[in-house]
Amino acid sequence: MKHPESKPESVPGEAAIDTGLVETLGELVTRLGLSEIEIERGDLRVRVVRQLSAPVQAVVPVAAPPPPQAAPRPQEPAPVSEAPGTVKSPMVGTAYLRPSPESSPFVEIGSRVKAGEKVLLVEAMKTFNEILAPHDGTVTAILVEDGQPVEYGQPLLVIE
């Protein structure tokens, strides 16, 4: 499911990369037979690591603030989503983890469930549809948040 992206702002105070410095370090590492070298200069820390093939340069701005994150994207499908035991949404709607706002969730990580047990609700147009466990097992992952929009085929949870 694709969500609207907000554009990340440019990172303030990002140091201009001193390529001359990096090249010098790369050359040093190679000539002196070192595996890596790291120097710190003001805001900038540079580490050059020599691989078997070519030097790999990693520039790590020390004092610069971390770049602002893009608006949190509710779930890229996690690698676990294609695990056997993944329960996918049969419809478009809004997923709810609990029967009502005040109740506890149907299941949690570690919950043991039997086939046919209610594990989630997906609501569309004021109609709540029960998602039932397709087989016995233990809930090992919950892949959606309470109140999250879901699409057809979206992985909801994993019951192993």
Place this chain on the structure above:
Amino acid sequence: MFDKILIANRGEIALRILRAAKELGISTVAVHSTADADAMHVKLADESVCIGPPPARSSYLNIPALLAACEITGAEALHPGYGFLAENARFAEILADHHIVFIGPKAEHIRLMGDKIAAKATVQRLGIPCVPGSPGPVTNENEAGAVARAIGYPVLVKAAAGGGGRGMKVARTPDDLPAALEMARTEAKAAFGDGSVYLEKFLEKPRHIEVQILGDGRGKAIHLGERDCSLQRRHQKVWEESPSPALNPSQRAEIGEICAAAMRKLGYSGAGTIEFLYEESRFYFIEMNTRIQVEHPVTEMVTGLDLVNEQIRIAAGSPLTLTQDDVSFHGHAIECRINAEHAATFRPSPGKIAYYHPPGGLGVRVDSAVYAGYTIPSNYDSLVAKLIVHGRTRNEALMRLRRSLDEFIVDGIDTTIPLFQTLVRNADVQNGVYDIHWLEKFLASGGMSEDAL
């Protein structure tokens, strides 16, 4: 103006709608089946929602899924494209109940024009000339025989719930009539769930000429000229052009105004096309399509107007951008519908497009959602691309079409490009001398045989 539109379609028309929405600064939601997860418009849309598995009835025709997708994305308007639910009056009403704007005509007009018998009666009252025929459905052989005698043989038995060229049988003599009635009824019941049939005079060599209209829903309407769509195979249009080689400017103005006036009286909202058969300088109404049509780009090239943009504006409550006096026609445009089919056998050819190079240059437009590496799914129609060319004259358009067809590469699947390369070199086509039976006759007499190619 809308903030967010949900595009309830797929393929090239979904991309077309997306482009118009983006140009208006409107956010786009692409819905898709699992088979269309890699569609170009899905990639380009701001948001996407998978609404079901490949079969259309579980996805693109799945009204609850579409409503749910509007709900979770907050889309306030929905564009149905063409086909699927575009002319489903109930769907339009359901959307209205949920306070979602259907970008299309009023439900009552969709319903009216969907019933071919009621449509004919209505447009007749509105001053549009019709094919002589039975005033309503024919229920028995005697009644049918009487009507047929009155209008004169040959006659056509047509399904009331049909359309798009389906559910029609010819009776050339009184002896043919009972069988034609029986077959048409059976087919109609099977295909449309409704066995009602009516009779019309059968025209021997008509052209198919249709008029594009736009209405603001409040009594104003304009026409945007005609399209000649006579080149058809099995009642499917393959080549459309504007203006029609058969009409002169005063005929165009006359039929255009008749259509616009009718739409004013009706209070029609949005884009629509009134289809005619044209024979011996006379127009005969066959049906009205209450949606944007596949061949709309041909009108856009000649008028300079963006029809999908107009649809969105009208649905948002804006007045029409132009008055009739503002509309002008420039040059000539031709569209070829390129399908994923073998050009001679028309065997479908779904599969992966290994290499794709569309033609370009002045006056060349390609409306297509395919790209190199894209796999055409086998669940839907086989349209690969619409190639539309525009020139200052029909001859210039023909030369441009010939050049662009020769430049168009779609590797990995069969396409009907060779069919169009043959047509553009054909004398009858070049002279604009053809009718709705021409292409079938050309193919039947070996026009695309190995010797001919």
